[in-house]
Amino acid sequence: MTDRTQQLAVPARPAKSIIGTGKSMSLARLLLEGRAFFALLVIIAVFSLMSPHYFSGANFLTMASHVAIFGLPAIGMLLVILNGGIDLSVGSTLGLAGVCAGYMMQGINLEALGVVLYLPVWAVAILTLVVGALVGLVNGVLIAWCRVPAFVATLGSLYVARGIALLMTNGLTYNKLSGSETLGNTGFDWLGFNRIFNVPVGVLILGVTALVCGYLLSRTSFGRWLYASGGNERAAELSGVPVKHVKISVYVLSGICAAMAGLVLSSQLTSSGPTAGTTYELTAIAAVVIGGAALTGGRGNVRGTLLGAFVIGFLSDGLVIIGVSAYWQTVFTGAVIVLAVLLNTLQYGRSRR
Amino acid sequence: MKKRQFHPALMRGEIVLSAKNVSKIYGSTHALKGVNFDIRRGEVTTLFGENGAGKSTLMKILSGVITPSSGEILLNGEVKVFHSATDARDHGISIIHQELNLAPNMNVRDNIFIGREIMKYGGVDFAEEARITRYLMKSLEEDIDPLTLVENLRLGQQQIVEIARALSVNSQILIMDEPTSALSAVEVEVLFQVIRDLTSHGVAIVYISHHLEEALEITDRAVVLRDGVMTAYARRDEIDLDWIVRNMVGESFDLGSPPSGYDFGEAAMSVKALTVKGKAGIRLVDNLSLDVRAGEIVCIYGLMGAGRTELMECVAGRLRQSSGEIHLEKSDVSGLSIAERIASGLALVPEDRQRDGLVQTMTVGENLTLASIRRFVRGLMLSTSKEKALIDESIRNVTVKTVGGEAAIGSLSGGNQQKVVIGKMLATHPKVILLDEPSRGIDIGAKAEVFRLLAENARQGLAVVYSTSEVGECLSIAHRIVVMSKGRISAMFDSSVSKERIMAASGESLVE
Numbered sequence: 001m002t003d004r005t006q007q008l009a010v011p012a013r014p015a016k017s018i019i020g021t022g023k024s025m026s027l028a029r030l031l032l033e034g035r036a037f038f039a040l041l042v043i044i045a046v047f048s049l050m051s052p053h054y055f056s057g058a059n060f061l062t063m064a065s066h067v068a069i070f071g072l073p074a075i076g077m078l079l080v081i082l083n084g085g086i087d088l089s090v091g092s093t094l095g096l097a098g099v100c101a102g103y104m105m106q107g108i109n110l111e112a113l114g115v116v117l118y119l120p121v122w123a124v125a126i127l128t129l130v131v132g133a134l135v136g137l138v139n140g141v142l143i144a145w146c147r148v149p150a151f152v153a154t155l156g157s158l159y160v161a162r163g164i165a166l167l168m169t170n171g172l173t174y175n176k177l178s179g180s181e182t183l184g185n186t187g188f189d190w191l192g193f194n195r196i197f198n199v200p201v202g203v204l205i206l207g208v209t210a211l212v213c214g215y216l217l218s219r220t221s222f223g224r225w226l227y228a229s230g231g232n233e234r235a236a237e238l239s240g241v242p243v244k245h246v247k248i249s250v251y252v253l254s255g256i257c258a259a260m261a262g263l264v265l266s267s268q269l270t271s272s273g274p275t276a277g278t279t280y281e282l283t284a285i286a287a288v289v290i291g292g293a294a295l296t297g298g299r300g301n302v303r304g305t306l307l308g309a310f311v312i313g314f315l316s317d318g319l320v321i322i323g324v325s326a327y328w329q330t331v332f333t334g335a336v337i338v339l340a341v342l343l344n345t346l347q348y349g350r351s352r353r
Numbered sequence: 354m355k356k357r358q359f360h361p362a363l364m365r366g367e368i369v370l371s372a373k374n375v376s377k378i379y380g381s382t383h384a385l386k387g388v389n390f391d392i393r394r395g396e397v398t399t400l401f402g403e404n405g406a407g408k409s410t411l412m413k414i415l416s417g418v419i420t421p422s423s424g425e426i427l428l429n430g431e432v433k434v435f436h437s438a439t440d441a442r443d444h445g446i447s448i449i450h451q452e453l454n455l456a457p458n459m460n461v462r463d464n465i466f467i468g469r470e471i472m473k474y475g476g477v478d479f480a481e482e483a484r485i486t487r488y489l490m491k492s493l494e495e496d497i498d499p500l501t502l503v504e505n506l507r508l509g510q511q512q513i514v515e516i517a518r519a520l521s522v523n524s525q526i527l528i529m530d531e532p533t534s535a536l537s538a539v540e541v542e543v544l545f546q547v548i549r550d551l552t553s554h555g556v557a558i559v560y561i562s563h564h565l566e567e568a569l570e571i572t573d574r575a576v577v578l579r580d581g582v583m584t585a586y587a588r589r590d591e592i593d594l595d596w597i598v599r600n601m602v603g604e605s606f607d608l609g610s611p612p613s614g615y616d617f618g619e620a621a622m623s624v625k626a627l628t629v630k631g632k633a634g635i636r637l638v639d640n641l642s643l644d645v646r647a648g649e650i651v652c653i654y655g656l657m658g659a660g661r662t663e664l665m666e667c668v669a670g671r672l673r674q675s676s677g678e679i680h681l682e683k684s685d686v687s688g689l690s691i692a693e694r695i696a697s698g699l700a701l702v703p704e705d706r707q708r709d710g711l712v713q714t715m716t717v718g719e720n721l722t723l724a725s726i727r728r729f730v731r732g733l734m735l736s737t738s739k740e741k742a743l744i745d746e747s748i749r750n751v752t753v754k755t756v757g758g759e760a761a762i763g764s765l766s767g768g769n770q771q772k773v774v775i776g777k778m779l780a781t782h783p784k785v786i787l788l789d790e791p792s793r794g795i796d797i798g799a800k801a802e803v804f805r806l807l808a809e810n811a812r813q814g815l816a817v818v819y820s821t822s823e824v825g826e827c828l829s830i831a832h833r834i835v836v837m838s839k840g841r842i843s844a845m846f847d848s849s850v851s852k853e854r855i856m857a858a859s860g861e862s863l864v865e
Contacts, residue, residue: 219734221726228723231714238671238701238709239724239777240692298714 032347035340036291036307043311047318054321061200067313068202069265070280071306074287075206075213076257078305079250081288082217082230084297085143085150087251089157090258090284092165093135094277097262099165101128102174102272125263132259133252135161140248154251158281165274175271202264206306209257214302226250231298286333287312290340294348311336365395369557370415370446370526375424377410377581380766382796384410386581387424392526392559395552399560399568401597402578403823408561409451411578412528415559416448417441439468445525449515449532451561457504462486464503465518489517494543507633508535516544520551527551528559533567534657545571563656563822565597565856577601580797595853602852608801608829611650611848612808618647619682621816622668622699622785627677629660629667629840637663639840640677645785645816650807652831653820655859660840661820662704665787669701670694681785695724698784702774702791710774711762718744718758720773725780743780751776751806768799775803779810786810788819792826804830824852 031038048055073090080087104124108117119127135157142153194201217223228236229243237243261280266272291308293300315336316329372390376383385407392398402408413419415426417435425432428444435441438448455464462482471478471485486499495513503511512535519527533541548558548571562568568575575592577585577600585600622645629638638660645651655661666672668679670691679687681699689697703709711720721744722729729739744758751772755765762770771791778786788807792800808830811817821827827834828848836844836858844858 221730221735224719224723224726224735227715227719228712231712232708234709235703235712236723237691238669238703240695240781241723242690242692294714298712 032343035343036304036311039290039336040307040311040314043314043318047314047322051318051322054318059321061198061203063314063317064203064206064310065200065268066317067309068200068206069261069268070283070287071206071309071313072209072261072264073254073258073280074284074305074309075209075302076254077281077284078288078291078293078300078302079213079217079226080150080254081285081293081295082226082297082300083247083250084230084233085247085250086154086285086295087136087139087254088151088154088281089135089139089161090254090261091277091280091282092158092161093132093255093258094262094265094280095272095274096135096161096165097128097132097259098266098272098276099168099174099274100131101125101263101266102177103168104128105177106174128263129256129259132255132257132262134255135258136252136255137248139255140251143251144244144247162274162278169274171274173271173273177266177270177272202268205260205264209260210302210306217302222246222249227298229297283312283333286337286340289337289344292340292344292347294344295341299348308340365393365552365555367394368392369394369429371427372411372415373425373427375411375414375421375426377407377414377419378422382767383581385414385421388578388581388583390576390583390586392557393574394525394557395555396573397548397552397558397560397571398574398576399562399572400576400578401562401565401568401601403601403825406578406601407581408578409530410581412448412530412559412561415441415526416446416528418448442522442524445523446528447519447522447524447526448528449519449530451530451534453511453515455503455511455514458502460500460502461490461497461506461514461517462499464514465489465521467518469522485521486517489521492520493517493547495540509537509540512536513540516547520547524556526557526559528561530561531563531657532560533562533564541567565594569594569597598853598856602825608804608826609808611830611832612812615648615812617649618814620644620680621647621649621682622818623678623680624664624668625678625680627664627667627679628675629663629672630675631663636840638667638674641837641840641842643835643842645818647784647814647816648811649833650811650817650819650831651833651835652827653818653835653837654822654824654827654855655820655837656822658839659837659859661837662789663840664837665701665789665818665820666703668787669699671701695778695781695783696727698782700724700778700781700783700786702778702786702788704789704793706767706770706774710777711770713763715762716758717748717753717755717760717762717765717773720762721747721758721776721780724777725782728780747776747780750779752802766796766799768795768802771795771799771803772806775806783815785816785818788817790821791819792821792823800826824855827855828852 044055053059073094077087077090101124104119104127108119110117139154139157142148143150196204217226225236225241225246228239228241229246233243262277265276287308288300288305289295289308290311291300291304291306293304312333315332319329319332320326368391370392372388375385375388377385388407388411390411400408400411410419414421417438417440420434426435427433433444435444456467462479465486466482471481483499490497493513493516495510497506497510497513503514506514512532516532533544536544552558560568560572573589575585575587575589575597576583577597579601624641624643627638627641628636631637641664653661663672667674670689674687678685681694681697684697686694686697686699707713712723718740722740725743726735729736729743741758748755748758753765753769753772753776755769762773765773775788775791791803795803807817807819831848834846834848834850834855835842836846836855838859846855
C-alpha cells in the first residue's frame with residue numbers, strides 16, 4: 001500500500017557510495033565518519049604524552065606486528081559481516097591452523113610406509129591455508145545450504161576446531177618449529193622474525209591482504225555482489241547475484257585469513273599451541289565494528305577495519321607500556337566496542353515512523 | 354461473556370465518529386486530501402476505492418495507528434487525538450487489519466488476548482480466556498480449538514481469529530479492512546450475521562472491501578474514495594453497483610493506449626500447464642497456460658490471492674513449480690536459476706520494491722547496474738568508466754529524477770525508485786519483462802511515464818507482462834487483458850473490453 005512504501009523511504013541524506021567518497025556536511029559529520037582515524041590519533045597522542053617509549057618507529061612497528069595477529073582475521077570477519085553474517089570460529093581456526101603447521105613441521109609420521117615426512121615450509125604454509133579454507137567451507141555450506149543461522153554454525157565450529165586442535169596435540173604445544181638444515185625445512189620463523197625494509201613480515205602480510213581485499217571489494221564483481229547481498233539479499237538474488245556462492249566464499253576467505261594469522265602467530269612464537277587464538281574472534285569483530293561497518297550487512301570497508309584493528313592494538317599495547325594492569329585492557333576494549341556501535345547507529349540512523 | 358454496552362439514550366443513526374478535512378501527506382505524496390466522513394451508530398458504512406485511493410490510510414488514522422497531517426477527528430462530538438492504536442482501542446475503536454496481525458507461533462487463545470491478558474492471583478487466567486475464546490468461536494460458528502497454533506490454521510480461519518479478537522474488545526466502532534478476502538461463502542454469511550447482531554446493539558461498523566456485490570448486501574451507507582479524495586457519499590437505497598464503479602474509477606488519467614503499427618514477433622514466453630503449490634497443497638497457480646509474443650503487452654488483472662505474484666515469481670525462478678513448463682523463445686528455462694534466466698533474457702520487476710527490488714545501502718547508480726555487472730567487467734576488474742556510461746544511459750532511458758548516480762537510493766521518491774528497479778531490469782536487455790504491480794504506491798505522473806516507457810520498449814520487440822489490481826490500468830497500454838482468479842485464468846479480453854466485465858470476471862461477485 002501507499003503508506004507502507006512511503007514510510008520505509010529513508011530520509012534524504014547523501015550516502016557514502018562504495019565507489020567514491022561521500023560528501024561531508026559538517027564538522028560533526030566529518031568527525032563521525034572519520035571517527036576511527038581520529039580515535040587512533042587521540043590514542044597515539046595520549047600515550048605518547050604519558051610515556052617516552054611510545055612514540056618511536058621501533059615501537060610502532062612492534063605494535064603493528066601484534067596488530068597483524070588479529071588484524072588478519074578482522075579482514076576476513078569484515079567480509080563475513082558485510083554479507084550480514086558472523087564468524088565466531090576464527091579464533092579456533094587460527095589455533096587449529098597453527099597446530100596443523102606445527103604438526104607438519106614436526107614431521108608427519110607415515111607408519112604404513114615406514115617414513116617420516118618433512119615438508120618444505122612453503123608447502124606447510126599452503127596446506128595450512130587449505131585447512132583454514134576447509135573450516136570456512138564447512139561453515140559456509142552449513143549456513144548457505146542447510147540454513148543454519150550463522151551464529152549457531154560458527155559457534156559449533158568454534159568448539160569443534162578447538163577440540164580437534166586439542167586432540168591433535170593432546171593439550172601440549174609443538175615447539176620444535178625452527179626446522180633443521182639437514183631436512184631442508186628451515187624458514188618457518190621467517191614469517192615471524194624477519195623484516196623487509198625493517199618492516200616485520202607479519203605487518204607486510206597484513207598490508208598485502210588488506211590491499212587485496214580492498215581491491216576485491218571495490219573493483220571486482222564479487223565485491224559488488226557482496227555489498228548487494230549484505231544490503232538486501234532478496235533483492236540481490238532477484239537481480240541475478242549468486243547469493244549462495246557469495247555466502248560460502250566469504251566464510252572460506254575468513255577461514256583463510258584466520259589460518260594466515262595462525263601461521264604468523266606460531267612463527268612469531270616458533271611454537272604452536274592448541275589454545276592460541278582464544279577469544280580472537282571477538283577482537284576481530286570489535287575491529288570491524290570500530291571501523292564503522294554495520295552488523296546488519298552491506299556497509300563497511302577495509303580501511304575502517306584496519307583502523308579499528310590499530311585502535312585496539314595501539315590502545316592495548318599503550319596500556320601495557322604505561323604499566324596498567326592487563327585486566328584493564330579488556331575493560332577498555334569492551335567500552336570502545338560499545339561506543340563504536342552507538343556511533344554506528346548514529347551514523348546509519350533509523351528512519352522515523 | 355462481558356455484556357455489550359447498551360445505552361438506551363443512544364439512537365441508531367447518531368454520528369459517533371467524524372473525520373473533518375483530514376489530510377495525510379507523505380513526502381510529496383498526498384495520500385488523503387481533505388476527507389470529510391461520518392460514521393453512525395448501529396450502521397454499516399462501507400468504504401470503496403481502488404488500491405492507492407487512501408482507504409487504508411484513512412482507516413489507520415481513524416484507528417490511531419497514524420496521525421493526520423491536518424484536519425480533525427471528532428469522537429462523540431469532541432476533538433480527539435489518538436496517540437496509538439491502544440489509545441484508540443481504549444476509546445472504543447478497534448480495527449481488524451487487512452494484513453493479519455497474529456503471532457503464528459502462539460495459539461488462538463493467546464492471540465485473542467494478547468496485550469489484554471485476563472489476570473488472576475498467581476498469573477494469567479488461561480481457563481477464563483479459553484472459555485471466552487470458545488464462546489467467540491461458537492458465535493462465529495467456527496469449530497476451532499483455543500489451543501490450536503495459529504500457523505496451523507487455514508488463512509480463512511486465521512481471519513476468523515482476527516475477527517474474534519476485535520469482537521472480544523467490545524468496541525463502539527469496529528473497522529474491518531477486507532475481512533472476507535480469505536473466507537468461504539458460508540463463513541461470509543456467518544460474519545454478516547455477526548455484523549447484523551452488532552449493529553442491532555448500536556455498534557458502528559466501517560467496512561472496506563473490493564468485493565462490491567458482497568458489500569452491497571450488508572451496507573447501510575457507502576463512501577467512495579478516489580486518489581485521496583472523497584468522491585461520493587450516499588445511503589444504500591440510493592446506490593447500485595454501477596454507481597460504485599463509476600465513482601471509484603471515474604475518468605482515468607490517460608495512461609496511454611496499446612502501441613500499434615507493428616507486428617508481433619514469435620512467441621517470446623510460453624507457460625504450459627504451470628502449477629505452483631503452497632502450504633497444505635493449495636494450488637496458488639493452477640494448471641495455467643499463457644503465451645506472450647515479442648512486442649505484445651499483456652495485462653494480468655486479479656484480486657489479492659488470485660495468484661498473479663506467484664505466477665510471476667515462478668516464471669522468474671524464485672518459486673519452484675510443482676508441474677508444468679516455462680519456455681523462453683524456443684528454450685526450456687524451467688530448471689534454470691534466477692541468474693541464468695536473467696542472462697537468457699527473462700526479467701522480473703517485483704511487487705515490493707523495498708523488500709525485493711532495491712538495495713537500500715547502495716546508491717542509485719549501483720542499484721541500476723546490479724543486474725548487468727557483466728556488461729562493464731573487464732577481466733577481473735570493474736570498469737568505472739563503462740559503469741558510469743551505463744548508469745547515465747539508464748537514468749536517461751527511464752527518466753529517473755535524481756541528483757545523480759551517486760545519490761542514495763532512499764533520497765528518491767517512490768515513483769523514481771520504481772523507475773530505478775525497472776531500469777535495472779531493462780539494462781539486462783531482456784526479451785521478456787514481467788512487472789508485478791509496477792504502479793503500486795507511485796503518483797499518477799510517474800505511472801504515466803512508466804507505461805509510456807513500457808510501450809516504447811514493446812514497440813522495439815520486448816514482450817511485456819504486467820499485473821495490476823486497478824481496473825483502469827488494464828485499459829491503458831495492454832494489447833490483451835488476462836483475468837486471474839484463484840490461480841487460474843478466468844477470462845481473456847482484448848483492449849476493447851469494459852471495466853465492468855473485467856471486474857466481473859475476477860470473481861468480485863459472491864457467486865462461487
